[in-house]
Amino acid sequence: MILAIAKREFRSMFFSPLAWVILAVIQIILAWSFFTSVDYFFSIQSELTTIKNAPGVTDLIATPLFEVASIILLMVIPLLTMRLISEEKRSKTISLLLSSPVSISEIVIGKYLGLLFFICTLLLLITLMPLSLSIGTELDLTKIFSGVLGLFLMLAAFSAAGLYMSSLTDNPMIAAISTFGLLLFLWLLNNNTASGGGTNVLTYLSLHTHFAPLLRGILNTRDIAYFLLFIAGFIVLAIRQLETQRLQS
């Protein structure tokens, strides 16, 4: 049942122009960013040969690409998540799901999986760009893998937060704006704390703190656990939220 819901969710994204437009826009922007990184790499290539332990193609092209992608998607994911539940509530289609023999957890997880399928598509398109360099040079594939994993976890975390925000309201716009606000706040947490001590907790809570090591190729269970907990936490909140609405509405 979860899969039936996930499949419908995934397909319905492509029924509207939104998904296509988002894929296209992201691809264009990232392609431009990719292109400038490649250009920059060529301009400093001669200097690199003189440095000992110089950064490689992967560090100079793939890593910045993932970094840029994460920032752009911070703004785009709320647009994808906003309709997940709020639209169902607004058009009353949620009563179809609620009167079917499926539990609320299955509905929420199904919808989340549907979105993850879309994110995988997006991620595939992004990853193809640095991978195309392997025609001409040798890449640090494990580092790329780590970066892709980091980006995936990051986007999955964004989506989980967006899913929860979408369950709170029946207005997609409000869901999008509050998701964006929450994500930006969580992202910025670590920048504020650069100056002072005693803010380790805040730094730890920031999404970026856990994303950066993965980009650098450091696979740390602590970071992965953070993302998984983040995702699970928001999914459970969304389920609870829908349960409560059934009691109160």
Place this chain on the structure above:
Amino acid sequence: MSSLISVNNLTRHYGDFCAVNNISFELAAGDILGFLGPNGAGKSSTMQMLSGNLAPTFGGISINGIDLLENPKAAKASLGYLPENPPLYKEMTVTEYLQFCARLHLISKSQLDNVCDSAIERCGLGDVRQRLIRNLSKGYQQRVGIAQAILHSPPVIILDEPTVGLDPIQILEIRQLIKTLGETHGIILCTHILPEVQAVCNRVQIINQGSLVYTSGIEELLNKQSTRYDISLASYVDEEKLASHDAFSKIERIDDHRFIADTELSAEQLSAYIVKQEWGLTRFEPRQTSLEQIFIDITTGDTGVTEENLGDESLQTASLEVNT
């Protein structure tokens, strides 16, 4: 045989407002139950609770013998529900949508096409099966909603205003469909179109201000002896004179010549009685105790069922039936 739906002391509050107050009823196989009530009476809240969309504040519901609150997934498997607004994903085609619904209702992949085809045929959707639901007329959308509710042949079907937006021919078709379905399924039909209830249902319930105020079989209702007559008499008979006769339990004057009389006598006896009195009978019409009359009598009382309301002839029998 156990009942398909049994509802016990169902109550629902929204804050301080009590939308559904302690209602209990049962639905047996082969029943088509007409659920009536004015706007805001608690009809839709009750239907939402029966379909698991809304949790009751208090009380129990069991569907096909399975408790909806303790074992919701199993209970909902025996349920087909068409809400007031048909829950349609408008960006899908009719076939896609029905296949999705069938998957939701645990129909195996091998059965999928069969089940969808038969629902499409039953609801007359053959011509539009590949069209996007968004582009269909309201009537067709309504039919897709009905198709969704009967798709998996659930033992219990709840239809909330199923004929809204249909043209007269479609209404007849859908009524026929509901009747056919009613032979093998238990159906709750929620509506405020009274002739529809008379045409389709075999039982009627009226809910007003959250309480069930009337329950009756439709046969009994239609066969009930009229006890109220509309009579016109020559001018020299006045209200007091009529009231002094024991034959009438209540006399109501409409104008100089016309009276509404309540009596125990049958139409035959009463007409003979009046002629014998030589009152100059010019017009004599037994009033039907139609569903409409009962509905209006019940729902226009300010506080639902009061003693005063129940004093009314037709309602005295009604209240007896509630008790049985």
